[in-house]
Amino acid sequence: MIDPFQTLGVEARFDLDPDDLARRHRDLSRALHPDRYAGAPAAERRLSLSRAIEVNDAFRVLKDPIRRAEALLRRAGVPVGETAEPKPSPDLLMEMMERREELGDARRRKDLDAVRALAEAIRGREREVLASMGRQFAASDPDATKLAVVLPELGELRYLRRFLDEASAIEEELSS
Amino acid sequence: MAYSEKVIEHYENPRNVGTLDKNDEHVGTGLVGAPACGDVMRLQIKVSDAGVIEDAKFKTFGCGSAIASSSLATEWLKGKTIDEAEQIKNSMIAEELHLPPVKIHCSVLAEDAIKSAIADFRSKQAAKKALPGQ
Structure with a gap:
């Protein structure tokens, strides 16, 4: 690679x-x-x-911050991908399920403002996670055991990204 | 990547999409996710006093294979006993849907969801038995 x-x-x-x-x-x-x-x-x-x-x-x-993080982890010998990463926390899953359902409801109501507000909240979360990952990466040596601490946040980042992709597709659909 | 006809069929006509009351003592809820792709899957079963799954619902935010895997799982769960339901393996789902190797993890997620729904149901039943005066 x-x-x-x-x-x-x-x-x-x-x-x-x-x-x-x-x-x-x-x-x-x-x-x-x-x-x-x-x-x-x-x-x-x-x-x-x-x-x-x-x-x-x-x-x-x-x-792309997600792919950049994956590249840094691979470089340090930390396995990334489906079977290698820790399972997402129940709290995160619950929250993402609820947010995705709210997004679906907003789409059905054709409520563009609600879709934008939901996306804005998640973008705020994304900024926080990125900042925290930056600190974690900076604080760890290129040492596999230390870098593995960023994996839960990397997982969270992927969930937030999925949400934002879906939200922008809906925004496009509702504004056309 | 090309999806099999069966995946497309479930994706376009997903069976049993919806929610059961997670506070109902007869309902077990499984909530699982795949961090590498950002998928989240909720699978719920409603179990009769005789131990038979009388209803199953799911909601999945993910790719077509993940949706098809959970849709198929709810179809298979209905009418089964808890013990029979535990025998459902990801390989059976993958085979039925002709999932390619890169999508096998979607069927693993569905198996996890079944197991986690059953575990939730069992812990509710155990908690009920532990209540004094019952």
Whole structure:
């Protein structure tokens, strides 16, 4: 597995400066642009193209906090994915079930304001979880046993993301 | 990824979507989730005094396979005794729905939900028996 941090030449940390990330992506993409290799030998053209794809993939991973966290955990040897992660807490499941049902009710009532208010509350939660994950990542050494403490929050982040995806689909549906 | 016909059929016509009163002593509720995909599944059973599951309901927020797995589970649960219900394995659900390997965890979630609903029902019954004067 290619290390996306190395590909973009940024430090392997959770709190990345999004502007710096975008700048590095742009600079590398320019340097690897096919136009620059128009007269180069075929092997070099192929190499620059595969590097450009790698750079785009790495950018997509690092831009997304969930995938960035997964990449950091994998780097440290912490297994992520379906069977490896702790089960979500009953409180979180109960809350997400209730919020999703409220969202469904708001959709049936065609209550766009209610959908927006629910999404806004969850976005607030998402900001809190991201900040807390940033602190956890910063506080732990790249040590598998210590980094595993972020797994419950990573799980929570995925639940919040699912909610927000659903909410924006409904917002779009109700505003059209 | 292509869903099997059976998954699509359950997804489009889910059976037994809804809620049972979780405070009813005859009702057992299972609430489970898959952290890697952000799915949440609630499965409820209503058990008669004779120990037969007379009703089952579910609500799942997740992918088509997770919805189909829980829908199928409620269909299978109705009319079974608790002991029979415990015999339902995720592999049976996966096989019936032709789930591909990457979606097997959806059937695991459904099995977890059944087990957790049964455990909730049993703990309610045990609590009832423990009450003095009954």
